Every structure is written in structure tokens, then in C-alpha cells.
Amino acid sequence: MASNRDEEILHELRRLAGEVDPVPGEVTSFAKAALGWRRIDAELAELLSDSLLDSGRVALTRGAAGTRALSFKAADLEIDLEIRESEPGFLLLGQLAPPVSATIDVERDDGSVTATVEADELGRFRTELESGGRLRLRIRRESAPDVETSWIAI
Amino acid sequence: MALEQLIHAAAAGDQAAWDEIVNRFSGLVWATARAHRLSRDDAADVAQTTWLRLVENLDRIREPEKVGAWLATTARHESLRVIRRGTREQPSDEPDLFEAPSDEMFDRLLVERERDGALWRAFAKLSERCKTLLRLLVSDEEPSYEEIGAALGMPIGAIGPTRIRCLDKLRRMVDLAGLKI
Numbered sequence: 126m127a128s129n130r131d132e133e134i135l136h137e138l139r140r141l142a143g144e145v146d147p148v149p150g151e152v153t154s155f156a157k158a159a160l161g162w163r164r165i166d167a168e169l170a171e172l173l174s175d176s177l178l179d180s181g182r183v184a185l186t187r188g189a190a191g192t193r194a195l196s197f198k199a200a201d202l203e204i205d206l207e208i209r210e211s212e213p214g215f216l217l218l219g220q221l222a223p224p225v226s227a228t229i230d231v232e233r234d235d236g237s238v239t240a241t242v243e244a245d246e247l248g249r250f251r252t253e254l255e256s257g258g259r260l261r262l263r264i265r266r267e268s269a270p271d272v273e274t275s276w277i278a279i
Numbered sequence: 280m281a282l283e284q285l286i287h288a289a290a291a292g293d294q295a296a297w298d299e300i301v302n303r304f305s306g307l308v309w310a311t312a313r314a315h316r317l318s319r320d321d322a323a324d325v326a327q328t329t330w331l332r333l334v335e336n337l338d339r340i341r342e343p344e345k346v347g348a349w350l351a352t353t354a355r356h357e358s359l360r361v362i363r364r365g366t367r368e369q370p371s372d373e374p375d376l377f378e379a380p381s382d383e384m385f386d387r388l389l390v391e392r393e394r395d396g397a398l399w400r401a402f403a404k405l406s407e408r409c410k411t412l413l414r415l416l417v418s419d420e421e422p423s424y425e426e427i428g429a430a431l432g433m434p435i436g437a438i439g440p441t442r443i444r445c446l447d448k449l450r451r452m453v454d455l456a457g458l459k460i
Contacts, residue, residue: 137395138417141395142418159327160289
């Protein structure tokens, strides 16, 4: 059982944390505006794996000159994505499975489409980005609904 | 409104419901990133990504009562990504919760409040484990043990005993410093 004294100390600490380290106003405004990013007409391809988090592979991927491997999964489509550091930005190499030709938009969280690229008949695509940031891919196919990946920060 | 209704309404585009969810959990998400010792800029990135992740999952949430723990887990994973990416900013002279604050910082933030300064210095002397746990405990709304466990990657069963031990230490330091709390 916590004593009243402990509760009082926690109370003081909470007040102090609120003054010294408050949640920045711009973070709260961003979070509230984020509702505008709801998917309306696309299916989510959920982030399944990320070499940055897969601790067994951290050493390996770090060794491979700043390469990060991610995979996303929707009901009928998987997306493998490799992100390599390149001067001055990043190289994105992707693979759709099953292989399908598609148009892929790289969207940023300011609403812009920073790149649009075609996947070939084997489902492969590549594009370069000048800078990192928060982004997601929108995959547009001829005869299937659009798919959007989870947001990732690079 | 219950969390389940809020999430349902937000998934249908109800901004007021969404705002309430943000208000309820923004302290938890922020404290999770800060407990990983990220700078305020990096913590802001982590928090923003975390909120976008919740938006993209709004129509897929199976257990609405666990959304706080889900957010904490997501913020923890994003924090680890920032750390492992190796591009994080080194905390500068900004208010860092985990360093003993400079006198200058207290002059700026807490003018004429020696008692606050002394409490903060006592807190800063605690072990890393105690500081991160207490930082979570004092985020806006006191989070559940499940949420704290998710934020710190800590077994729920360890939280209660650690809390007692850390508060014990802090209380003794407060006494040593002659603070009247």
C-alpha cells in the first residue's frame, strides 16, 4: 500500500514534470489533425517486420551500410521494402508479392506525394528520396483496391 | 464517453471523440518517448508517428480498453527505432528529465522555488530504472500498470515492487534534503 506521503511526493513530482517537461502544443495539434489521415478508400498493409526492431538482426543490418528491411502485409498483397542510405538521401527498393504491376505513390505526412514510381511486371520498384521523414506507400493496381502501408519514419 | 464509443465515433470521423482520445493519452505517449531518454524533438517525432499509427488502425481495434497499452507499445517501438537508427539528437541544454538540472535552468524555469529544485535534484539522483518508472507514473493521467508495462517493456508483476522501492528511496532523499513534503 502506498502511503499518503508517497502520494504527496508523486503529486509534487507530477506538477513539476508538467512544468519542466510538458507535452509540446504542436504535438497535440498534430495528433488531433491526424484524424484527417484516416484511410477512406484503401486497405491497410500492416507493418509486419522491421530489421531495426528485430534485435537478432540489428548487428547484421547495421553492418550492411545503413540498410533497413521492412515488410508489410495486406489481405492479398505483401510488400517488402529495403531502405538504403545514399547521398544525399535514401534509396527505396521494393517488391510486391504476388508480383503485379502497379503505380506506387510515396506520401509524406504533410499531404504531398514525394515520388511516384511504377512497379514492373515482376512487382519490383525503386525510387530515391532526397530526405527522410515520415512516409507511407500507396499501391494502386488495375483490378484491385488500393493498398496503403503503415506510416514509417526514416 | 467510454473508450469503445470514442474509438467507434473517431473511426467514423468524429473529431470531438478523437480529440478526447488524444487528450486522454497524450501524456502517456509523450512520457513513454521521454522515458527512453529521447530529446524533446525526437520525442515529438515518436509521438506524432504513434498517433498516425492509431489513426490507420482505428477501424481494426479489437480491444478498445487496451488502446492505452497499444499506444504505449507503439511509442516504445518507435523510440527504439529512433535510438537504433543512430540519428537521434543528443539531449542538449534543454530541460532533460533525467539529468540533474543546471542552476541556470532552474533560474529560468523555477524562479525562487528552491523546494522544487531540491525535489528535482533528488529525483535526478535515482537509478535509471526508478526515474523512468516514476516519469511514467506522473504522466498526465496516472496510467495503469498494463500501460506502464507496455511503455517500458517491463513485466507487470515487477511494477508494484519497483514502485515501492523507488518511492522509498525518493522519500529518504527528500528527508535528507530536509524537504517538507
